Amino acid sequence: GIQVEQSPPDLILQEGANSTLRCNFSDSVNNLQWFHQNPWGQLINLFYIPSGTKQNGRLSATTVATERYSLLYISSSQTTDSGVYFCAVGRGANNLFFGTGTRLTVIP
Amino acid sequence: DVKVTQSSRYLVKRTGEKVFLECVQDMDHENMFWYRQDPGLGLRLIYFSYDVKMKEKGDIPEGYSVSREKKERFSLILESASTNQTSMYLCASTRDRWVYTEAFFGQGTRLTVV
Numbered sequence: 613g614i615q616v617e618q619s620p621p622d623l624i625l626q627e628g629a630n631s632t633l634r635c636n637f638s639d640s641v642n643n644l645q646w647f648h649q650n651p652w653g654q655l656i657n658l659f660y661i662p663s664g665t666k667q668n669g670r671l672s673a674t675t676v677a678t679e680r681y682s683l684l685y686i687s688s689s690q691t692t693d694s695g696v697y698f699c700a701v702g703r704g705a706n707n708l709f710f711g712t713g714t715r716l717t718v719i720p
Numbered sequence: 721d722v723k724v725t726q727s728s729r730y731l732v733k734r735t736g737e738k739v740f741l742e743c744v745q746d747m748d749h750e751n752m753f754w755y756r757q758d759p760g761l762g763l764r765l766i767y768f769s770y771d772v773k774m775k776e777k778g779d780i781p782e783g784y785s786v787s788r789e790k791k792e793r794f795s796l797i798l799e800s801a802s803t804n805q806t807s808m809y810l811c812a813s814t815r816d817r818w819v820y821t822e823a824f825f826g827q828g829t830r831l832t833v834v
Contacts, residue, residue: 613779616762643821645822645823647825652827653808653810653827653828653830654825654827654828655810655812655825655828656825657823657824657825660821660822698762698763707765707768707778707779708763708765708823710755710762710764711762712760712761712762713762
């Protein structure tokens with residue numbers, strides 16, 4: 613399978629701070645997604661972004677497929693942003709390979 | 721909005737029991753998936769299905785089976801539960817059979833086998 617490395621593994625931020633999460637992957641992919649898992653375990657799809665840049669409110673993501681990495685930017689962080697952020701990549705329709713996640717804690 | 725619903729949030733079962741985890745999606749998606757999530761390992765694919773009565777093994781199918789009798793429902797079966805199957809189980813669905821597009825997940829089932 614495709615190896616996915618996420619960094620940093622843990623991140624603690626003061627409310628209002630900005631952050632960048634990184635995802636490196638070991639092979640070419642045509643599918644890359646970012647998810648947020650809230651403290652109750654629900655995984656929410658943030659971005660479907662196999663290449664290019666997307667923005668959704670305070671969150672944005674950039675994937676440089678040729679260099680095999682993706683970045684997730686969180687601006688003006690809020691306590692509700694806390695949780696685990698997963699990057700997942702794949703080829704074709706049958707599987708996504710997940711990283712081990714970045715655990716974000718935003719303190720008031 | 722797509723909704724993926726798992727039948728239980730928490731389950732406690734005894735070693736050797738047969739366990740059924742149910743998942744239902746309401747948007748006519750073709751693909752459905754079962755993952756397990758363990759600390760430090762991320763999510764790993766157990767089985768997936770791209771059509772009724774069709775199934776494909778994922779990365780860790782041993783000890784599990786699945787059933788898809790209707791398009792909207794995908795069941796994960798632990799034939800004889802063991803303590804190493806204690807985990808969080810997550811169901812997901814995607815729209816298209818041939819292209820893995822945006823994935824939608826259920827709320828998860830935390831299974832404890834004692």
